[in-house]
Amino acid sequence: TRALEQLGFTKEQWQTGLLVREIGNTYAGAAMIGLTAVLDVAAPGDRILMVSYGSGAGSDGFDLMATDKITEVQTRAPSTRSYIERRVQIDYAQYVRMRRKLATH
Numbered sequence: 512t513r514a515l516e517q518l519g520f521t522k523e524q525w526q527t528g529l530l531v532r533e534i535g536n537t538y539a540g541a542a543m544i545g546l547t548a549v550l551d552v553a554a555p556g557d558r559i560l561m562v563s564y565g566s567g568a569g570s571d572g573f574d575l576m577a578t579d580k581i582t583e584v585q586t587r588a589p590s591t592r593s594y595i596e597r598r599v600q601i602d603y604a605q606y607v608r609m610r611r612k613l614a615t616h
Contacts, residue, residue: 527552528561533595539565548591553577 515525528545531537537544542563549559559575607613 530591530595534598542571544591550577550581551585551590551592553581553585555579555581557581 512522512525512529516522528549530545530548531541534544542561546559546561549561553559555577557577559577560572561575562570562572564570601609
């Protein structure tokens with residue numbers, strides 16, 4: 512977040528797409544999940560900068576512009592925020608059972 516502020520972005524501009532603190536590090540998926548959250552609330556004409564960084568693997572940046580169709584497509588699927596809000600937290604023991612990681616006798 513320090514780099515964003517040094518580049519002149521306000522918290523309101525980047526907080527919607529920065530979801531790591533809420534959902535954990537999804538690694539390669541982080542930029543795309545953040546982008547879906549931003550597109551969920553974007554308005555026609557909004558300019559969106561998406562930048563990813565991989566440890567040692569380089570960086571990619573995309574400069575996007577929301578078109579007039581954004582409001583039409585925003586209602587076609589549940590929002591990223593709605594998926595986050597309806598998640599069910601499980602502990603490691605539940606995860607192991609669900610994934611059948613341990614043999615039962």
